[in-house]
Structure formats: C-alpha cells, structure tokens
Amino acid sequence: MPRWLDPKTGCPPLLLFRALHRALPNNSSIVDEIVADIPQMIQFLFESKPFRQYRGWTGALGTGLGTALGVKVARPGDTVVCVVGDGALHYNPVPAALGFAQQHDAPILIVVCDNRGYTSRTWNIQKYFAEGAAVRTGQLFGNVIVPTPDYAKLAEAYGGSGERVETVAALNPAIERALAALATGHSALLDIFVTP
Ligand SMILES: Cc1ncc(C[n+]2csc(CCOP(=O)(O)OP(=O)(O)O)c2C)c(N)n1
Numbered sequence: 001m002p003r004w005l006d007p008k009t010g011c012p013p014l015l016l017f018r019a020l021h022r023a024l025p026n027n028s029s030i031v032d033e034i035v036a037d038i039p040q041m042i043q044f045l046f047e048s049k050p051f052r053q054y055r056g057w058t059g060a061l062g063t064g065l066g067t068a069l070g071v072k073v074a075r076p077g078d079t080v081v082c083v084v085g086d087g088a089l090h091y092n093p094v095p096a097a098l099g100f101a102q103q104h105d106a107p108i109l110i111v112v113c114d115n116r117g118y119t120s121r122t123w124n125i126q127k128y129f130a131e132g133a134a135v136r137t138g139q140l141f142g143n144v145i146v147p148t149p150d151y152a153k154l155a156e157a158y159g160g161s162g163e164r165v166e167t168v169a170a171l172n173p174a175i176e177r178a179l180a181a182l183a184t185g186h187s188a189l190l191d192i193f194v195t196p
Contacts (some may be wrong), residue, residue, distance in 0.1 A: 010193030011168045013037040013113065017044035020111065023175045025079055029071045031056040032083040033064030034113050036119040037194065041083065056082060062091035065110070069097060072106040079109065079182060085113040086145055086191075087121075098158035101187045104185075108159070109178055110189040112151050115196045117144040122196075129187065155189035164191040 010188060017040055026049050032041060033056035056064030068082035076187060084092070089112055101107055122143045123136050134140050152162025161181040165174045171192070178188035 008195060009166055010115070010195045011165065011171055012132070013194045014044050015038040016111075016113070016169050016171065016192055016194060017169045018040050018047070019175055020081070020083075021045050021047050021049060023172065023179060024049070024081065027077065028079040028081060029075055030052065030081050030083060031068040031071055031076070032065055033057045033061065033088040034083055034085045035088070036085075036115065036196065037113050041079060045083075050128045052078070052195065055090065056084070060091075062093070063089045063155070064088060064090045065094065065097035065108075068104055068110075069100055069164055072101075072108050074108070079179070081111060082107045083111045083113060086112050086116065086151070087118040087146075089151065090145075094119050094154055095158075098155060098160065098187060102158045102160070107182050107187045109179075109182055110155065110187065112189065113194050114148070114151070114191050115194050116148050117196075118142070119196045127136060151191040152189055155187055158187065160187035162189040163192070164193070166193045178180055 021044060026148050029052040031054045038117050054067060056067040064084045068080050072080040132188050152164050156163035163174050165171055174190055181188040
C-alpha cells in the first residue's frame with residue numbers, strides 16, 4: 001500500500017491543532033471549513049489564546065477560502081488562517097482565491113487537514129448503512145481522494161509557499177516556515193496528512 005493511502009500515515013489532529021495554537025500569534029483569525037476534526041480543533045486550537053473564530057462554511061462547502069480572504073481584507077493586521085478539509089478544498093475556487101491573495105497583497109495561511117478523503121461521509125455510511133454493500137466490500141466510492149494531489153503546488157503557482165507534512169516531527173518547522181512566508185507577504189499552504 002502506498003504511504004499516502006495508509007490511514008495510519010500522518011499526524012493525529014490534536015497534535016496539529018496544538019502545534020498551531022502554540023505557533024500562531026494572539027492576533028490570529030481562524031476560518032475553518034472542516035468536518036471530522038472539529039472537536040479536536042475546538043479543544044486544542046482555541047485552547048487559551050484569544051483567536052477570532054469564523055466558521056467558513058454554511059452547509060454548502062466551498063466558501064472557506066473566500067471567507068478567509070474577506071477577513072484578511074477587513075483585518076489586514078491579523079494572521080489569517082484557513083483550516084480546510086481536503087474534501088472541502090475541492091469545492092473552493094482555489095485558483096481565484098490564491099490569485100486574489102497574490103494580486104491584492106492579502107496573504108493567508110491555508111492549512112489542509114488532509115485525511116485523503118471525505119471521512120465524515122464514510123462515518124455516515126458506516127453508521128446508517130452498516131449492513132450495506134459499501135461497508136461489506138470496503139468499496140466507498142467517491143469517499144476516498146486518490147491519488148492524493150500535491151496541494152502544495154497550488155500555492156506555488158500563485159507565488160506562495162507550499163509544503164506537505166506527513167509526520168509529527170515535521171509539523172513545527174513547517175509551520176514556522178509558513179509563518180515566515182506570510183511575514184514576507186506570501187500566502188502559504190500546508191498540506192498536513194492527518195490520521196482519520
Ligand atoms: C456543496 C456541497 N456538496 C456536498 C456536501 C456534502 N459534504 C458534507 S461534508 C463533505 C466531505 C468534506 O470532506 P473533508 O473536507 O475532507 O472533511 P472530512 O469529512 O474528511 O472531515 C461533503 C462532501 C456539502 N456539504 N456541500
């Protein structure tokens with residue numbers, strides 16, 4: 001099995017959110033468009049620092065990046081972070097958003113919670129159709145994003161920096177590099193493999 005397909009590859013979400021909590025400055029605004037990892041985000045990303053929190057989606061996926069850019073334009077002094085699922089990312093106008101950030105000097109940090117699929121959908125199928133063919137055969141069509149795209153390249157195409165993180169050890173240095181990119185006016189995308 002390729003590494004990226006192995007659900008055990010990646011960081012436990014709580015460690016991602018704890019690392020972000022520690023690294024981000026107090027004047028951070030967090031826009032999220034995630035699903036399965038919400039409980040860990042609430043508990044660990046917002047542990048004690050006075051971050052602003054915006055929900056980036058309203059039921060229909062695809063609005064997280066636009067919301068984050070709106071926050072950045074309104075609060076240019078804030079470090080604006082968009083925490084987005086790899087599934088949700090596919091619903092966003094990624095080129096337009098990154099192009100806007102570049103053109104209008106509105107750099108944001110995009111943190112992709114990359115569990116290589118639509119995990120919350122899988123949970124629903126397992127819960128509501130436990131006896132069904134999908135669960136029986138393990139063929140969860142449409143719920144797995146394979147092969148995993150190299151999302152980091154998206155940021156690079158628009159003058160930003162991008163990095164994939166597959167291990168807990170790589171987490172902190174990658175976040176520091178992303179924040180350094182932001183400080184020089186460039187957007188950054190961290191494609192973080194998280195365990196489901
Ligand atoms: C426009 C739209 N289409 C489909 C859905 C159904 N939907 C809800 S969550 C989800 C999967 C999101 O995947 P991801 O962002 O990776 O989060 P995960 O489930 O892995 O936590 C989908 C497809 C939706 N909410 N909005």
